[in-house]
Every structure is written in structure tokens, then in C-alpha cells.
Amino acid sequence: MHQQRSRKTFAFVSSGAPDAEEAVAMLSATYGDVSVEEADVIVALGGDGFLLQVLRETMGTGKRVYGMNRGTVGFLMNEFRTEGLDERIETADAETIRPLEMETVSEGGVTSRALAINEVSLFRQSYQAAKIRITIDGQVRMDELICDGVIVATPAGSTAYNLSAQGPIVPLDAPLLALTPVCPFRPRRWRGALLSNRSTVRFDVLEQPKRPVNAVADHTEVKSVLSVTVRESATLTATLLFDAGHSWDERILAEQFRY
Template identity: 55%
Template structure:
């Protein structure tokens, strides 16, 4: 871990549930607490949604985050236990995540830049099928994708929405992004693509006024987009800490063999 041998300064953040709030109060009393801006390590208490929030809020500071699951799935978190936290932090393994940078231009020409740890997704906003042109690194790959939407997922996010849309699971070290259609109508047999992590994906909405589409970077949604560009934000590195027995890379590998 990239901290000194002294006892690390800890900041605790929690979900709004009574259980998570009570755990936070107990941990702060036991270990002491500082503000996230002053912490060596941030401890997140909740589910995967809370962890994504903590990662987004920490993008500028890039402080290591250790999560403990007090939510439902907890894919990005460790098992909750109040005692032995300092020893667990000392033994923890680092996993570095690089988010996606979404640049979305809406139908009025306004530009939005948002980061995504899991995926950037486009979804139709009306009963009519979305029509999307797909280009990769400036070369048009699909003149028209008729679908409910499409998404670009990171390896860390490949087991989330991407997997539900029948996209591939990507090991953390694969150096790939997943481009996955959501209920593709035409080309009917197109199931998506695996792209090098350095790829620039451009998704242009065809007839955006008649067939409106919204774009989302994790939980941040931009309505009525005309064009969305997705690249890896190589200038940002986010560090997650995992107990050796809950290593994220091993979890992602296990998902490929889940019954």
C-alpha cells in the first residue's frame, strides 16, 4: 500500500441506511476519523452503489478506498467486520481502475463531460427504436444500429449492466473494453465487439428529435443526446483495496464459471 508505516488516517463514508449509519458511528468511535480530504484511506460502508459514489467523489484526490459490504451484492466490497480493520488494511491488495470519459453533446449543442467507472450507456427515451451510427477510432463500423441502446463497459463494469445485456466478462488485465448492444433489432445477429482499451468510440444518434436517446455515465444521465464519445481516462487512476481472499480479479474470473 502507498501509505507510511504509521497508523493510517481513516475517513468513513456510508450509505443512508440505518445499518450503515450505525456501523459508521461505531467504527469512527473505535478507530477515529478525519475528513475524506485529509485521509490516507477512505472506508466505504454500504453496497456497490455507495462504492461507485465514493469513487466518483474521490476522482480528484484518488485516495485508496476500502469498502465493506452492508448492501445487497457487494461485488466491489469486502466482508463487513468491525474488529481488526487496521490489520486488514495492512494486508489489503491494491486494484487500480481507470474510468471512462464520456463526452456527450445534446441536440442543442451543449457539451457534457462525465466519468464512468462501470459503463457508459445509451438508452432510447421513447417507444421508438433508437438508431445509432457506430465509429471506432474515426472509422465507421456500423452505419446504423437499430436497438434499445448500447453501452461501453470497463473490465470492472463488465459484470454489471454489460453482463445483463449479454455482454462479455472482461478480466481486469485484459486491456479491453466491451461494446455491447442492448436488444439489437438490426443488424439482428450483431452481439457487440471487444475493443482495445485505447479505442475512441463515437456513437452518433440518427434522427435524435424523432427518436430521442439519453446517455448515462454510471448514474449521471444526459437526456436528448446527439453524439457521445467514449475514451479511457488514462489521466485518472482509482485505487480499491481488497482482502486477499476477496480479490476483485478473482471475483471477475469466478463470474465466468458461475452456473
């Protein structure tokens, strides 16, 4: 006699948008709803920004997150449907995501830390272009980058702001980080670099405070930084579920062949 497989429990969470709230109500009525702490799978209803928020909040807990699009972009999300959720999650492809750890130093030696699933970005704060020195694993690789900003993107973030800045798309399982300038002025033709995900990247802001720079880890901003150090976390992970046949790798290939 076959033992009946126990049904997975879901926690439905919403971005707060009307479409997302309506979706949570429908799904909860159909599948039941438990707390995030009790759930086997967290189902996030909203857009990519909300999904990233859920991933950050559950980082390191071992919880699996399945997103359904009730937002605008939804590149990281699955298609919204109310039927067959058990089967979709049972056959879903799981991808492990490691966040970036950002450490900043500001005036007076004040330090702050934040996590980024998509990218760490530096931006000029005023009309003056930023001047930034780039050091990789203790070796200065660029004495002076004059630019509007610079990005370190994870594979998950490579299709977001990094792509808009003409950075490369990186497969989710590639052990790489994308280093991409934003509107580089000098050297004008530098288009960035692909780095090992074991690299430690340090940015030093030159001519500060004449050319002030802000640093952003996803949605956490630190103003007027002197230096920023970025590395992939060695310990923290999040697990994201994609519908079978619509994995991250498939989306990456489709994105690269759009014309």
C-alpha cells in the first residue's frame, strides 16, 4: 500500500497592490494559508522588487520562495494561475542564490553593511562626475574611472539595472559577477569585466567631498561614501523556484535572442 504524500503548506504574501491582494485571497481560499515560519513554501505575489524583498527577509532560513507575477516586470516571477499550484511547485526547478555583501566606510570611519541580491551600485551624488579607483583582490586594476557610476551585479541581477547599463547577462549557475560602468567618460571605451564570484571588489572614491558618491545595495542606500567593499556571501543563500520548462537558464537564453 502506497503511503499518501503529505500536501505542502503555503504562506501567501503580497506586495500590497490590489491585484496581488486579490490573488492572495483566491489562493488562500483554495490551498489554505499558514504563517511564513510554518510554511514549506512561500508564495510571493507581486513584482520582481517585492520578490527580492521576500528573498532578503528569508535569507539563510532554508525557506523556498515561489513568485507569481502580479506586478509590472516579473522577470524573476512565474505566470500567475490559480489552478495546479501543488503540481507546479512539486515539479519546479530550484535555483540557489547567494547575495552580495556590501560594506561601506563614510566620513569619520563610520561603517555600514547591507545585502544585495541584484546588485551593488555606486552613483554620483551631484553634477560632478564620480572618480573611482577599482581594486580587485588587493590589486589596483583601474587607477581612475570617471563615470556616472559603477555596478557589481550577481547573475540574478544581471538582467536588471546591469543590462540597462549595457552589462552582460550571466547564467544563474555561472560562478561570475558582472562589473559594469554607468556612462563611463574616462576610459571612454571601457565596458566592464566579468569577475570570479570569489573576488573581493573595493571601490575608493577619489576627490571626495568635491565629487560625492552614494552606494546602494538593492534598495539600501548609504550617502557620501569614502570606500565600498563588495563580495559574495560565503554563508547566506536563498532558494527560488521556477516552473518546469521555464527555468532561469531558459529565460536567459530567450532574453539574449530577442531582437
